[in-house]
Amino acid sequence: MASEVPPSTRVISKDVIGSRKWLELSEITYKDEENKERSWEMVARKTRKRTMPGDGVAVIATLRKTLHLDILVLVRQYRPPLDRFTVEFPSGLVDDGETLEEAAVRELREETGYVGTVKHQGPVTCLDAGVSNCTEALISIEIDGDKPENHHPQQMTDDGEFVELLHVQVSELLTRLNEFSGQGDVIDAKLYAYAVGISQRTHVAHARV
């Protein structure tokens, strides 16, 4: 069944091949650079509303406590599509009517129990552009570990959501991720890129001394 798409796009039509509660599989027809019609198979989330800035958020959550080194709060969980455990930033889907910042603060609270303050909001980024139109914004949140509300964080996960909390020293991030990978876990690409960035920045800083 073909449906209409906005005229400003290069997509001409979309045939929905299959649709369930969370996802829709389609074949789209689009025009390439030479005006030639081509087709592409793609997946879309059904939770995205027109008013939503993006499908989800991922939270770079830094726990800061007096006289302690900075800690990155991460989550480890079983992901059915991979049939493996993953190590990721705390993350989740944006609810209808929520801003990206609100979604980030809520998801951090639900998945980790920590209450934090937004320090930076990145743009909406793509996740797997050859497969889906899913997008996610990276939001940096600082957690004040000195505040009583962050002394004993209590997760508020939904039924069927089992999230293990990881506390990793920022300076050891890449090493720890490589260890998790060596044990058979799959590391989220954004998180791994972040770890490589931190590690390279540290090497450059040392080289300058």
Ligand SMILES: Nc1nc(=O)[nH]c2c1ncn2[C@H]1C[C@H](O)[C@@H](COP(=O)(O)OP(=O)(O)O)O1
């Ligand atoms: N693709 C999905 N298939 C499902 O069967 N269920 C799914 C999919 N995506 C999300 N969900 C469910 C699982 C949770 O109950 C809710 C909310 O997920 P959320 O925690 O916001 O997002 P993730 O952490 O990225 O799973 O949706």
